[in-house]
Amino acid sequence: MKLEWGILISVWIITVCMVFIIPKEKRRIALAAFLFKQGVTWLSGLAVVEYHLISYPVRLFSDINRSSFTFEFFVYPVVCGVFNSYYPKSRGNLFKFLYFCIYCTILTVIEIPIEKYTKIINYINWAWYWTWITLFLTFLLTRLYILWFLKGISKEID
Amino acid sequence: MLLEYKVIILLWITGLISLIKFVPKNRRRRMSFAVLLCQAFTWLSSMFHVKYHLLSFPVKEFPKATDLLITTEYLLYPLIFGFYIIYEPKKSILSRISYLSFWISILTVLDVLLEKYTDLIEYVHYDWYWTWVNFFALFSISNIIYQWCFTDLPLLRKHERTIR
Numbered sequence: 001m002k003l004e005w006g007i008l009i010s011v012w013i014i015t016v017c018m019v020f021i022i023p024k025e026k027r028r029i030a031l032a033a034f035l036f037k038q039g040v041t042w043l044s045g046l047a048v049v050e051y052h053l054i055s056y057p058v059r060l061f062s063d064i065n066r067s068s069f070t071f072e073f074f075v076y077p078v079v080c081g082v083f084n085s086y087y088p089k090s091r092g093n094l095f096k097f098l099y100f101c102i103y104c105t106i107l108t109v110i111e112i113p114i115e116k117y118t119k120i121i122n123y124i125n126w127a128w129y130w131t132w133i134t135l136f137l138t139f140l141l142t143r144l145y146i147l148w149f150l151k152g153i154s155k156e157i158d
Numbered sequence: 159m160l161l162e163y164k165v166i167i168l169l170w171i172t173g174l175i176s177l178i179k180f181v182p183k184n185r186r187r188r189m190s191f192a193v194l195l196c197q198a199f200t201w202l203s204s205m206f207h208v209k210y211h212l213l214s215f216p217v218k219e220f221p222k223a224t225d226l227l228i229t230t231e232y233l234l235y236p237l238i239f240g241f242y243i244i245y246e247p248k249k250s251i252l253s254r255i256s257y258l259s260f261w262i263s264i265l266t267v268l269d270v271l272l273e274k275y276t277d278l279i280e281y282v283h284y285d286w287y288w289t290w291v292n293f294f295a296l297f298s299i300s301n302i303i304y305q306w307c308f309t310d311l312p313l314l315r316k317h318e319r320t321i322r
Contacts, residue, residue: 028307029317035194042201043232049223064225073201089321101257149191150321153314155184 004058004118008070015078021083030081032149036082037142038073044134045072051128057119068121076135079107080142081133087143162217162276166229174235176241194312196239199296200231212284216277227278230269239297240266243304249288257298266290 022030045067048054059070088095090128108131115121115128181189207213208225215227219221242261247253273279308314 016271025313028310028314031303031307032191032194035191035198038293039194039197043228046220046223046228050220061209064205066223114307145190147321149187150314150318153187153318157308157311157314 001058001119004120006118007114007118008058008060011070011075013158015075018082022082023051024078026085027145030085033084033142033146034081036145037138038077040138040141041072041076042067044138048126052124055122055124057122059120076107079103080139083139084143084146100136100139103139104132107135108132135143162278165272165276165278168217169229171232173237176237180241181244188241188304188308189244191307192240192243192300193236195303196236196296196300197232197302200235201226203292204231207284212288213279214282216280218278224252230279233239234268235293236292238268239300242297243301245302249290258294258301259295262290262294262297265293 017062045066049056049067056066056068059065083099089098091099108128111121112128113132115123177189196313204213204226215225215230217309218224218227238261242258244305265287267288269279270286273281
């Protein structure tokens, strides 16, 4: 139990620190990415718990939510904000694809030992590659939203 | 089918139709941002309301995953915020406050109707004026953040240019 709470607290501290590495002029983009990602991960996180794919025995706000408030409401959205504020938009497609893969792989690699050795996450009908694939899809979806958002923004300024 | 499920379906259909019908073409990005922004606050706020037994949601979509109601937190309140903000007049602070009060009153009436006639919302230790005050505060905070995001026009234009 102690180990789990130690991990959760350190995850919160690290993630709060990550907010400060977002460049000042990219803060609006990061916020839009954070909010979009949060909408997607929070809703899909609830669905995943509802249909018994994953459970989170040790969690915040445990009496009202059975999904992971820490990861789906805060950590993934912040990481996605950082992802979009450093997005290599002028590089080639292969580089962009690798940029996606690095984020998904790092997050998945962190999740595997947390699943194995702690009670923070428990895969019921789930596997690490599903984590990787769903992360990739939600990062991609958020990136598409940001592109759409910025590409016509001058039309909305009057 | 339960009355509550019918109301949920009705809310989603009206929500989608109003999105298609009443969001001007040049306000789609602002609308999407406003809805997403409000969603984060309504969920947090309702979480504390349920945690401290002020509100409860007896009939909900994902009862195994959460004690909160997704339809109101993700659709109803955020959409009301979105429509409030994209049509907000650029006038004096006093007229903006009365304009906000008008929208908050509509929201409160809807909330009270859902409370009274369905089991979707239940005021445990709560009353309609708390709904009014709570949403007045939430919408004001969201409005400030929204304005912050959309006031630096040169910066947004610069981002748009670099992305093309």
